[in-house]
Amino acid sequence: MIGMGNPRGIAGRPLRVLFLVENAPVPGDRRVWNEALTLAQVGFQVSIVCPKWGYPGFYEERQGIRIYRVPLPSLGGIAGHLVEYLIATPVLFLYTALIFLRDGFDVIHAANPPDFLFTIGRVFKWLGKKFVFDQHDVVPEACASRWSGIRMRLTYAIASWTEHASYRTADIVIVPNESVRRLAVERGGIDPARAFVVRNAIGLAHFRDAQPRAELRRGRRHLVFYAGVIGPDDGLDQLMLAARHIVAKRGRQDIHFAVLGDGDCAPQVKQMSQRLGLGDVVEFTGWVKDDRLIADYLATADVCVVPDPKTPVNDLCSMNKMVEYMAMGKPVVAFDLKEAQETGGGAALYVTADGHAGPEAFGDGILELLSSPGMRESMGRIGRQRFNEFLAWEHQQASLLRAYQTLLGYPSVLVA
Missing domain, CATH: 3.40.50.2000 (Glycogen Phosphorylase B;)
Structure with missing residues (x-):
């Protein structure tokens, strides 16, 4: 170097x-x-x-x-x-x-x-x-x-x-x-x-020796994972609406959502989750300082999410969480943010942020990836390669x- x-x-x-x-x-x-x-x-x-x-x-x-x-x-x-x-x-x-x-x-x-x-x-x-x-x-x-x-x-x-x-x-x-x-x-x-x-x-060896752990799915077939700040620009309200769409409108009861993080909007997002009937579907862990546990969540996750809505500031942001997802070879669902696309390339499914329809489209994007193991594997491989060769x-x-x-x-x- x-x-x-x-x-x-x-x-x-x-x-x-x-x-x-x-x-x-x-x-x-x-x-x-x-x-x-x-x-x-x-x-x-x-x-x-x-x-x-x-x-x-x-x-x-x-x-x-x-x-x-x-x-x-x-x-x-x-x-x-x-x-x-x-x-x-x-x-x-x-x-x-x-x-x-x-x-x-x-x-x-x-x-x-x-x-x-x-x-x-x-x-x-x-x-x-x-x-x-x-x-x-x-x-x-x-x-x-x-x-x-x-x-x-x-x-x-x-x-x-x-x-x-x-x-x-x-x-x-x-x-x-x-x-x-x-x-x-x-x-x-x-x-x-x-x-x-x-x-x-993060470094090339940051999340080493990670192991999938079935118990992190809390008895469900799939795990959807978010790690990061829960602030006004981070779109956790969009994720809650997407989760409700998946559960209530698409009838899926086999998906667990794990949210690792905290921030100014965490109390409101937790209340929103309860109000939408997602209390046993979405798990809020707070900040996790144990990188081994974060790595195990990532190893277990089927899909990782970047729900940050399309705004002037988010279009310019390089998301830490997206790089961490890619480091572990995980497919990503994100809104069509300029810098998210620059970072993720072919490692993510980008959803058009279209007003009230945005969270529903985001939820359907999650379901599309969950229904296609081949797409998930291909995106994960692209993400890991981009991380190894450019982003680390x-x-x-x-x-x-x-x-x-x-x-x-x-x-x-x-x-x-």
Whole structure:
């Protein structure tokens, strides 16, 4: 793989990178954790500040990476998000200042959302530090997808301003796909030579030794599987409507649905499941931190789903869950999102999102795959090949390190 030659600074000490993450704990955020591990493996000294959510301690050193976990709120709605960010930004600034005084750093690597972290970057750029804007999400499009009327116009204006300020502050920009890179170049005015695609991915050996487990089907013939966030953009309401269509209108009682994950909309989705009479059909496990159990669910699943509806933000998103499904050679049903099709290629059945008919078509897509073992096998094979040859983290590391070579001016070298 491509590495970096001797990433060292003054007096021969390792160059130091501080990751700032507001909306997910690490290593739960696999993208940030993969990036941090890759940089540490080539010689950087890496620290991370992130929320404490779900983790017992406030500090941990794991695989040579220092992780500072901060007690931050997680609030929903427009007012809740603003309050959360107004609390989180000064708290993260305080931690950044303390780490600067204690350990020092040369680079701040800020992962969005939110796009408010440029304020911290600007302060430390005055002290000669570099700032990386790692744009996980396109927040203006998220606002346009979630709200309407005056709320949409207000949030879109704020998000557009903070995104633009993040671009202007950044020394380099890292994005998850070519669609977002085009936005950074065309809307953000970023020099194409400073915008790098690093796709969301897992390693080739991440889900090793997985075994199908019949008990995960809960006595039914088939298992339909979802793993990921249960938020306003993730389409779990669409999945519930599709499940009701399968059970009530198509009369199928032999399919179990497993939903691994959590998020702001989880309580409402669980209530919806009960209201639709799906209490014994859909299983909600919450977050599962045991990768072996996730792998066993994937090995057992007959069909995996990406129910994210067609919206401006989802069209631009590269879904972590889709890559994980493909890594395990599983066929996928998804709506016809631009980036889902770019990621999945022939590994998925894409359903046209057509208003109220969308969930029914999605349910029929699931049934079509369940009725065709040959189609499932072919899609799974295509997905696994795309993962092995293009999508796996091992293929993303080179782009990340090229980004840091550009940032710091180090030449490329070939290492084992």
